[in-house]
Amino acid sequence: MELIRAEEVMASHPEHERLAHDPAYAFGSAYVADHFCPIYEASVPLIDCGFMHADAVYDVVSVSRGAFFRLEGHQARFARACDAIRVRNPFSREREAEILHELVARAGLRDAYVWWTVTRGQPPMGRSEMVNAANFDNRFYAFAVPFVFLADDEQRTRGIDLIVSRDRIRIPPRAVDPTAKNFCWLDMQMALFEAGERGAEWAVLTDEAGYLAEAAGANIFAVIDGTVVSPDSGCLEGLTRRSVVDLCSELGLPAELRRVHADEFRAAQEAFMTTTAGSIMPVRSVDGIPIGGRNGPGEISVRLHNLYWEKRWGGWHATPVRYELAV
Numbered sequence: 001m002e003l004i005r006a007e008e009v010m011a012s013h014p015e016h017e018r019l020a021h022d023p024a025y026a027f028g029s030a031y032v033a034d035h036f037c038p039i040y041e042a043s044v045p046l047i048d049c050g051f052m053h054a055d056a057v058y059d060v061v062s063v064s065r066g067a068f069f070r071l072e073g074h075q076a077r078f079a080r081a082c083d084a085i086r087v088r089n090p091f092s093r094e095r096e097a098e099i100l101h102e103l104v105a106r107a108g109l110r111d112a113y114v115w116w117t118v119t120r121g122q123p124p125m126g127r128s129e130m131v132n133a134a135n136f137d138n139r140f141y142a143f144a145v146p147f148v149f150l151a152d153d154e155q156r157t158r159g160i161d162l163i164v165s166r167d168r169i170r171i172p173p174r175a176v177d178p179t180a181k182n183f184c185w186l187d188m189q190m191a192l193f194e195a196g197e198r199g200a201e202w203a204v205l206t207d208e209a210g211y212l213a214e215a216a217g218a219n220i221f222a223v224i225d226g227t228v229v230s231p232d233s234g235c236l237e238g239l240t241r242r243s244v245v246d247l248c249s250e251l252g253l254p255a256e257l258r259r260v261h262a263d264e265f266r267a268a269q270e271a272f273m274t275t276t277a278g279s280i281m282p283v284r285s286v287d288g289i290p291i292g293g294r295n296g297p298g299e300i301s302v303r304l305h306n307l308y309w310e311k312r313w314g315g316w317h318a319t320p321v322r323y324e325l326a327v
């Protein structure tokens with residue numbers, strides 16, 4: 001089965017054509033300090049703890065063919081993340097959604113990567129006041145840019161070269177809760193550099209005991225004895241991961257969230273990663289060894305990838321963008 005070249009479709013299909021927009025929004029739109037602006041005018045105060053301490057939670061939702069995907073699911077996850085780190089979102093769920101719609105509408109995007117955050121914000125003046133979460137001035141920021149494929153058509157078609165990081169482990173959940181999507185990326189970024197040094201393109205991190213947690217910016221899956229498996233803990237509860245589990249049941253494929261040891265992973269028949277910014281990304285090698293003895297993506301990975309895009313473009317979990325909000 002040929003993998004759908006989703007990037008090419010977005011660049012050429014009339015239903016993906018960008019709508020008329022103010023040229024100032026050509027590179028994207030942002031919402032900062034309570035106003036909309038072109039993305040290149042957006043900035044963050046130096047003393048925002050989001051910047052200084054990676055003290056923030058965020059979420060990313062995608063738009064394709066003029067519709068958000070699982071918008072309510074992303075907003076619900078974001079609300080849980082805010083509660084988990086004790087920041088107050090200054091906006092209601094409805095107003096938050098309206099801002100996200102307006103960002104996409106202003107830039108006229110039919111395919112978009114839409115990011116938003118609430119940061120801890122400006123710290124209170126006295127150190128002793130830092131013990132109280134209510135003393136911080138939490139801040140909301142957001143932006144929308146043209147859709148981002150973390151793995152392009154070519155990479156998804158041939159499969160990604162992945163390593164299991166030897167140098168790093170995923171930050172333990174008791175230190176930073178990975179289910180609250182947050183700014184702490186250093187473990188994952190350093191593992192990505194390790195991947196580069198080892199001649200690969202991407203890295204997956206384990207916990208201290210060698211069980212898979214997640215890849216840098218993506219959930220990890222394997223096909224083991226015909227079952228599609230992914231870690232049940234130590235990772236973000238990805239919306240794309242949830243979509244894959246749904247797609248498996250539609251295809252009659254057994255799927256299970258459970259602990260997966262790195263050794264079991266290396267011996268899997270197939271592997272792939274999932275993330276909003278890139279969808280389902282097949283893997284072709286792990287630690288330099290072709291996965292499943294092939295030199296390319298596995299059949300189940302490609303079937304899931306293609307069904308994901310077909311269903312999305314067919315209106316699955318779609319919320320049409322309110323383009324009338326553009327001014």
Ligand SMILES: Cc1ncc(COP(=O)(O)O)c(C=O)c1O
Nearest residue numbers: 217218219236238239240275276
């Ligand atoms: C650490 C991490 N894990 C998993 C994911 C995948 O989550 P989702 O499918 O909701 O985009 C992401 C997405 O950015 C991520 O940053």
